[in-house]
Amino acid sequence: MNGVFKRVLVVSVGKTNSLSLNHSQNEFSMLLKEINLQVVAYFSQDLDSIEKSTYIGKGKLKEIAFFCLTHNRNHPLERIDFVACNFELSGLQKKNIEEVVGAEVIDRTFVILDIFEQNARTREAKAQVEIARLSYLQNHLVDEKAYYSQVTSGTGQNRGKGEKQIELSRRQISKAILKKKKELSSIKLSRRNSRRRRINNPIPKVCIVGYTNAGKSTLLNRLVKLSKEEKTVVEKDSLFATLETSTRAISVYGYPTFFLTDTVGFISELPIYLIDAFRSTLEEIKEADLLVQVIDLSDPFMEKEIETTLEIIKDLEADQIPMINLYNKYDLMGGPVNFLPKENEMLVSLLDEEDVIESLKFIISNITKNWEKTQLLLPYSVDFASFSKENYVINYVEKENGILYNAYLNPSFSYKYLNKN
Ligand SMILES: Nc1nc2c(ncn2[C@@H]2O[C@H](COP(=O)(O)OP(=O)(O)OP(=O)(O)O)[C@@H](O)[C@H]2O)c(=O)[nH]1
Ligand SMILES: [Mg+2]
Structure with missing residues (x-):
């Protein structure tokens, strides 16, 4: 983070002291921090219905105006620069609020757009x-x-x-x-071509999804390293560090190769403008054979974040794709947690190498779930390396007339091997 911080007063909607208001305010202050805005005060109002012209009630706005006036008089060197509304305003609402509070108003969508622009x-x-x-x-x-x-x-x-x-x-x-x-x-054209090549390729496609800052890029990078590749992506402790889609072939010795895609993180109330503009990037999610949801276990609002992720996946019409959940950042829990993972779930710390290998095995076992387990004798003329990248070899024995494999066969490749049997 560089640059000078400016000061904001945050306005949210929600029940005072409720968990959801607390979460929403915390998250908003983190978003604001990404664009160098520091919160000096929080205001909130529990609304049954929004005020058409000003979104929140006029009485609350007058309270805010009074606070700004007093604060700026008492702290002339630390004036409040903006009033930041933790919801989206119409142009008219923004103008009307500005008139009452006497400060420039920005809304949640504007803030998220600014972060995206910056990153x-x-x-x-x-x-x-x-x-x-x-x-x-x-x-x-x-x-x-x-x-x-x-x-x-x-x-x-x-x-x-x-x-x-x-x-x-x-x-x-x-x-x-x-x-x-x-x-x-025109920019998309080249990406579309490589994407088309992948779609027509029977190598399994796995896409990482999840809330922003959960550890998605970390998963991609650790698996890239395991497969002895160099091309990593940006991973850092900030919101929306990743805005582009990156796909890498993960090819670890002893396991079938698969394509792994890392993409934009989600957030609650992700502005519709961004979903629309990023739709083609996010469409890659739809083409996956398996989704891996990375979840930040250490986040007290994990449940809400999972809910948001699932809503966006549904909106993208990708909710029919099988999904596994990696509950990440286990190391931050400071000891055992009261959590019994289901069949499609796993607790991990992606900073731990063994957990990365366990995550890889978990992904592979889900990719190969419907592959048929077969014993197959293939002549030596069949390339060993290709066979073991395309299928999941459990073990093999070298025989006089070929190699006897115990393997899960990728159904899309089986035509190549079954007639050689
Ligand atoms: N303590 C801890 N930190 C982790 C773990 N996994 C990832 N992190 C950290 O969490 C931060 C966010 O990780 P990223 O992989 O960039 O998160 P992301 O989901 O790609 O985030 P966006 O691209 O913003 O959506 C980084 O600082 C990582 O080093 C973990 O298991 N434990
Ligand atoms: Mg990322």
């Missing part, structure tokens, strides 16, 4: 975030004459565009979105 590394991720931001902007214009800067001025390091005071009307934004989409489709 996008590839041209594809950058274009996707730009499309999401433009769509957000389009939906938040208060009128035709609204300025691009009205929504984008202020927080992260990427505000240059806003400061250019470019006036983008709704029509102009549509044009800009179209242009970006065109650019994106």
Whole structure:
């Protein structure tokens, strides 16, 4: 984390002292920290229904305005820079709240978009975030004459565009979105080709899914290392460290090869603009033969995070794909936990090498679940290395007229071997 922190007052909706409000406030403050915003105060309101013009009640807004005024008077060097709403506002609601509280207002979607913008590394991720931001902007214009800067001025390091005071009307934004989409489709072409090659390939495809910061990229990296490959991906203690999809072939001696894909992490209320813009990236999830959900066991709000992940998987129409759950970060639990894993679950610490091997075995046993266990005598002319990468060899004996394998046969490859028997 670099740069100077600015100060924010957070407004959330929820029951005072409830677990869900606590979770949502914690998570939001972590999101804000990613873009160098530090929380100085939390306000919340338990709403039965939202106030159309201001989302939360006017009385609460006046309370907030009074707090900001007093705080800024008493701490002139530590003024509150923004009021950050932990929900999505319409353009008009934002403007109305600003008028009452006398400070610039940002909402949850804006914050997540800012993090995505900051973390996008590839041209594809950058274009996707730009499309999401433009769509957000389009939906938040208060009128035709609204300025691009009205929504984008202020927080992260990427505000240059806003400061250019470019006036983008709704029509102009549509044009800009179209242009970006065109650019994106040409970038996608090469990825689509390699993806198509994988789809047509009978090598099993496994996709890692889960909440942001659970350890998904760590799993990919540890398995890449086991297969003696070099091409790792970014893993770090921050939210949305991964914004692009990376696929690696995991080929560990003694186990069948499979493709492993790491992708964007999820979060509750992931803005629809981002789901839409990242849909093609996330579509890879749909093509998997097996999903591996990585869960942060040490997170007190684990259940809610699992629920969110499952909702997004359902939204992506990938909920029919078999899934196993790795409850990760066991090392942070400080001793045994009261948790009985089900058949498709496992407790692990991906920082522990033995657990990484156990995770690999668990993935393999689930990939090969429906492969037929066979004894097969193959002549020496059949390549040993290919056979053991395509199938799961339990053991083998060298005989006079060939090798006698005890193996689980990948049904997509069996045609190559059964007629040689
Ligand atoms: N203590 C502990 N830390 C872990 C473990 N597994 C991963 N981490 C750490 O958790 C942080 C997040 O890991 P990542 O693999 O980047 O998480 P991710 O799920 O890819 O996160 P996003 O890309 O943001 O969605 C990193 O600092 C990891 O080193 C574990 O078993 N124990
Ligand atoms: Mg990651």
